[in-house]
Amino acid sequence: xxxxxxxxxxxxxxxxxxxxxxxxxxxxxxxxxxxxxxxxxxxxxxxxxxxxxxxxxxxxxxxxxxxxxxxxxxxxxxxxxxxxxxxxxxxxxxxxxxxxxxxxxxxxxxxxxxxxxxxxxxxxxxxxxxxxxxxxxxxxxxxxxxxxxxxxxxxxxxxxxxxxxxxxxxxxxxxxxxxxxxxxxxxxxxxxxxxxxxxxxxxxxxxxxxxxxxxxxxxxxxxxxxxxxxxxxxxxxxxxxxxxxxxxxxxxxxxxxxxxxxxxxxxxxxxxxxxxxxxxxxxxxxxxxxxxxxxxxxxxxxxxxxxxxxxxxxxxxxxxxxxxxxxxxxxxxxxxxxxxxxxxxxxxxxxxxxxxxxxxxxxxxxxxxxxxxxxxxxxxxxxxxxxxxxxxxxxxxxxxxxxxxxxxxxxxxxxxxxxxxxxxxxxxxxxxxxxx
Amino acid sequence: xxxxxxxxxxxxxxxxxxxxxxxxxxxxxxxxxxxxxxxxxxxxxxxxxxxxxxxxxxxxxxxxxxxxxxxxxxxxxxxxxxxxxxxxxxxxxxxxxxxxxxxxxxxxxxxxxxxxxxxxxxxxxxxxxxxxxxxxxxxxxxxxxxxxxxxxxxxxxxxxxxxxxxxxxxxxxxxxxxxxxxxxxxxxxxxxxxxxxxxxxxxxxxxxxxxxxxxxxxxxxxxxxxxxxxxxxxxxxxxxxxxxxxxxxxxxxxxxxxxxxxxxxxxxxxxxxxxxxxxxxxxxxxxxxxx
Numbered sequence: 063x064x065x066x067x068x069x070x071x072x073x074x075x076x077x078x079x080x081x082x083x084x085x086x087x088x089x090x091x092x093x094x095x096x097x098x099x100x101x102x103x104x105x106x107x108x109x110x111x112x113x114x115x116x117x118x119x120x121x122x123x124x125x126x127x128x129x130x131x132x133x134x135x136x137x138x139x140x141x142x143x144x145x146x147x148x149x150x151x152x153x154x155x156x157x158x159x160x161x162x163x164x165x166x167x168x169x170x171x172x173x174x175x176x177x178x179x180x181x182x183x184x185x186x187x188x189x190x191x192x193x194x195x196x197x198x199x200x201x202x203x204x205x206x207x208x209x210x211x212x213x214x215x216x217x218x219x220x221x222x223x224x225x226x227x228x229x230x231x232x233x234x235x236x237x238x239x240x241x242x243x244x245x246x247x248x249x250x251x252x253x254x255x256x257x258x259x260x261x262x263x264x265x266x267x268x269x270x271x272x273x274x275x276x277x278x279x280x281x282x283x284x285x286x287x288x289x290x291x292x293x294x295x296x297x298x299x300x301x302x303x304x305x306x307x308x309x310x311x312x313x314x315x316x317x318x319x320x321x322x323x324x325x326x327x328x329x330x331x332x333x334x335x336x337x338x339x340x341x342x343x344x345x346x347x348x349x350x351x352x353x354x355x356x357x358x359x360x361x362x363x364x365x366x367x368x369x370x371x372x373x374x375x376x377x378x379x380x381x382x383x384x385x386x387x388x389x390x391x392x393x394x395x396x397x398x399x400x401x402x403x404x405x406x407x408x409x410x411x412x413x414x415x416x417x418x419x420x421x422x423x424x425x426x427x428x429x430x431x432x433x434x435x436x437x438x439x440x441x442x443x444x445x446x447x448x449x450x451x452x453x454x455x456x457x458x459x460x461x462x463x464x465x466x467x468x469x470x471x472x473x474x475x476x477x478x479x480x481x482x483x484x485x486x487x488x489x490x491x492x493x494x495x496x497x498x
Numbered sequence: 499x500x501x502x503x504x505x506x507x508x509x510x511x512x513x514x515x516x517x518x519x520x521x522x523x524x525x526x527x528x529x530x531x532x533x534x535x536x537x538x539x540x541x542x543x544x545x546x547x548x549x550x551x552x553x554x555x556x557x558x559x560x561x562x563x564x565x566x567x568x569x570x571x572x573x574x575x576x577x578x579x580x581x582x583x584x585x586x587x588x589x590x591x592x593x594x595x596x597x598x599x600x601x602x603x604x605x606x607x608x609x610x611x612x613x614x615x616x617x618x619x620x621x622x623x624x625x626x627x628x629x630x631x632x633x634x635x636x637x638x639x640x641x642x643x644x645x646x647x648x649x650x651x652x653x654x655x656x657x658x659x660x661x662x663x664x665x666x667x668x669x670x671x672x673x674x675x676x677x678x679x680x681x682x683x684x685x686x687x688x689x690x691x692x693x694x695x696x697x698x699x700x701x702x703x704x705x706x707x708x709x710x711x712x713x714x715x716x717x718x719x720x721x722x723x724x725x726x727x728x729x730x731x732x733x734x735x736x737x738x739x740x741x742x743x744x745x746x747x748x749x750x751x752x753x754x755x756x757x758x759x760x761x762x763x764x765x766x767x768x769x770x771x772x773x774x775x776x777x778x779x780x781x782x783x784x785x786x787x788x789x
Contacts, residue, residue: 160539181756185540276736330625333720334649335734338626465558465754466734467742476737498755 064176088290092349109197111402115142118400119169122147122223123155126386129224129356129422132174133407139302141406143399145171154179156331156460164189168391170400173223176211176387177282177459180301183214184457189390192218194401203428204408205452206385219389221404222425224356224417226385228283230254231343231358232367236261236268240349247350247370249290250377251317254350261349270326271351272343274316275478277336279464282454284352284372285474288314291374291451297496301456304492306473307485313375313484315477322478328396332479335466343367355444356385359421369440371447381451385423423448462495469495513656515659534764537754539787551763564742571654571743572722579662580714588671588703601674605667612664615711619660623647633756634703652759653733657741660728667712677703712783718770719779744768 072388082414100474103489110256119167134147150158156178163185164167174182182188195201195209195218205222212220234244240260248254271419282430288297294310305311321327328348330338340357342348346365352372371379388407391402406412413424418434423444430445455461463470532550557562590601607615623646627629634640646656680703688698704711726745731734733748735742748768752761 152637156756160756161751163540164542181540185538187540328626329643330631330645333625333645333737335736338624342626433773461755462749465750466736467739467746467750468754471736 073374093136093324102434103161103460106335107184108383109194110373111194111400111403112398113142113402114399115144116396116399118145118171118403120145120147120171120173121155121159121169122149122173122255122386122388122404123152123162125152125175125176126150126173126224126356127312128224129417130386130418130422132416132487133412133475134222136216136405136412137403141384143216143402144402145257148390151298159187163342166393168393169309170394170396171388171390171403173386173388174220175206176220176222176383176385176453177456177464179212179220179387179389180214180455180459181459182389184213184218186392188219189397190217190219190395191221191401192216192391194405195221198405199406200409200426200428203426204464205383205448206429207451208385208387208425211453211455212389220387221389221408223388223407225354225383225423225425225448227357227381227383227423227444227451228352228371228372229447230350230370231353231361232257232294232370233346233348235346236264236349237368240264244366244368246369248373249379250373251314251375254373255317255320258321258326258349259324267349268349269328270321270349271321272328272335272348273351274336274339275322275327275331276334276466276471277467278468279338280334280339281470281474282463283354285314285318287352287372287380287382287451290376290380291378292376293374295377297454300452301459301498303308304489304496306470306492307400309488310375312482312485315482318478319377323428355382358440360445367440369443371443371450375474379450381447383448383451383453403448425446439483458496458498461498462492508533529762529765532758533766535759536763537757537759539630539748539752539758545552547759551759552767552779554757554760555767558747560747562741563739564744567573567721567741568725568743571658571725572719574654574658575661575716575722578658579665579669582666583714584673584711586670587673587677591674594721601670602651604670607664607666608668608671610664612727613731615664616660616728619656623656635659636693647733648712648737650737652742653737657732658729660732661722661725665718669718672714672717673707675709676707678716680706712779715783716776716779720776723772723775724768 082100090378120130120134127191130147130149134145138144155175157170159172159174159182163415168187182363195204196206205225208220208222208225209218213219217408230247232244232247237244237257242257244258248257255305258270260270261268264446273284280447289296289308292310297305324333328342330342340353341352343353344357344360344365345361355369358369373379380463388404390397390404392398408425410429413426414432414434416431417424418429419435419443421438423441424430424435424452427445429451431442432447435441435445459493462468465471469488469491473485476482476484476488499716518555532543533551535547536544536547536550538544586604590597599710610618622628622630625643625645625648631646635642636642643654647653662705684702684706685698688702693701725743725747728748729741730749731745733741744764745768748761748764751757751764
């Protein structure tokens with residue numbers, strides 16, 4: 063990875079700074095002097111950044127590889143700047159960023175699972191982009207849940223890169239066979255329950271639903287929207303306390319526990335660590351389950367599937383606005399060039415002709431309906447959900463919710479595979495971890 | 499003459515000394531310093547906080563269960579693995595037709611990396627995509643796919659099976675070398691004296707095999723106490739935190755909780771425990787030799 067300009071002593075940096083000064087006065091902010099390692103590069107005059115033929119480095123995690131690759135390819139084809147993208151295995155990403163941060167070896171641009179962004183902003187790994195983001199003509203139309211997740215101490219550090227929303231996928235063929243109306247997906251948890259059970263009754267290898275029962279990240283992604291849909295919070299505003307044993311949350315767990323008890327769930331749910339959970343629905347043997355919206359474009363052609371928002375116990379709808387946000391690393395000396403990519407990636411051309419064309423969710427609410435999505439109404443459903451969705455904020459998110467040995471997975475499994483009797487205690491453990 | 503020989507000696511030793519210093523001593527010192535410091539993964543060294551990291555180690559609710567589990571796993575693996583390895587070595591020690599073939603076959607899994615082997619078994623065990631979990635169902639022995647990693651006991655046994663499959667051939671090789679070092683004359687003498695097969699095994703094979711057994715025991719115990727890859731890939735410490743090993747805790751401290759200080763403290767504790775255990779094993783084995 064040690065390409066281009068990573069090793070910088072103070073001397074080297076002084077030279078860079080001097081060169082930049084000569085090149086353009088507007089670049090001053092992007093090239094600090096001395097040992098100042100704080101966030102730099104805010105409030106550049108040019109909202110579009112610089113396209114001067116620089117070579118930029120960028121990291122992303124494997125989970126969102128197709129989306130990143132498509133954007134980078136399209137950018138490189140039409141710009142003088144060239145981005146060299148490195149895809150890192152998803153499970154190693156945190157460790158890799160951590161190690162690189164320690165040795166000041168971060169690339170110019172790096173994306174991150176949006177829930178881990180607060181770790182990076184609070185540690186000063188990203189450059190401050192407040193001025194640049196606010197100067198975008200469509201700043202207010204960007205997926206606000208990502209912007210919020212990337213705001214620390216009033217400053218904005220990231221923009222949405224790829225959006226991944228949790229939505230219900232349901233198999234219309236199985237719905238027809240079960241005598242259900244394929245155009246009437248559930249609008250409450252109770253309807254979802256009834257429909258899953260109706261499909262499950264078909265028997266012969268068909269199951270009602272499926273979920274990743276040994277995967278904390280899956281639980282957060284697919285269960286929380288049902289809680290949010292009822293207007294119930296799961297975390298406090300600072301992300302330091304959990305409210306995961308509320309009456310609403312209990313109703314959600316009870317429904318899932320009922321599915322487990324009555325064998326409505328496809329086999330393997332209890333063991334599913336998240337590696338294969340999205341591979342079950344495409345086989346066409348599951349009636350209805352929450353899925354990541356990024357898998358919509360990857361579904362088999364012959365599978366007649368419908369998309370619907372995840373409902374709460376008594377109606378309402380919500381989604382987990384996941385995916386990756388991206389920022390410029392605080393140590394990059396090419397902030398203006400890097401911003402050129404970010405600003406372009408959020409523009410109409412990239413959002414419609416690259417993102418929407420790949421059946422992915424656009425990062426701007428004003429582009430929710432576009433020429434590609436109008437051909438596939440399911441995409442409009444997903445795009446419009448961005449406004450109803452949330453991205454939870456907590457500094458200790460990973461170690462509390464994603465860690466396979468963390469307290470949230472214990473809560474999940476006790477609540478759904480156990481009798482749910484230890485919810486209060488488990489919730490306290492989650493809070494303790496958040497406040498750690 | 500003497501001086502030049504000394505210089506020559508130092509010269510020969512220098513590459514190794516340099517290697518050990520750069521790749522072992524210096525990192526060890528760094529880990530030591532880390533263990534005494536508040537050292538978040540993302541923010542770097544924030545100064546001394548001793549002995550907080552060490553008290554944090556034992557305060558974790560996962561620590562003692564992990565210690566217990568690691569010891570249980572080590573005992574189980576060592577007994578099964580070395581027992582089977584000895585059996586295999588005895589089976590293929592004679593130069594009979596086909597012995598070479600079986601030696602190769604038994605050793606073959608050892609040529610695989612542990613992480614790759616774990617991934618292979620993970621795929622085989624998987625209830626959603628693996629072939630093994632549905633086999634009993636197809637044979638009419640079970641109603642549902644079998645969950646190899648679904649309960650604490652099955653997860654432990656499935657992992658032990660993988661490790662035995664992977665390493666039995668390796669330990670067989672060590673024991674085979676030991677077996678072939680035992681002089682034929684001793685066996686002949688025993689036969690002349692009318693010793694039975696069991697007596698020969700107990701009074702000749704086992705005692706003379708002791709150095710090889712000791713080496714196997716030491717390697718196996720140390721390796722098992724440091725178990726990580728197989729559990730990281732197969733179970734991630736689950737189900738319900740039942741298969742968390744001590745090294746997994748180190749990984750968790752460093753890369754889930756992003757606290758290098760506590761991870762370093764835990765590493766030092768594990769290092770100390772291993773040194774102690776190895777010293778005890780050496781002493782025990784030496785005693786046995788002298789008696």
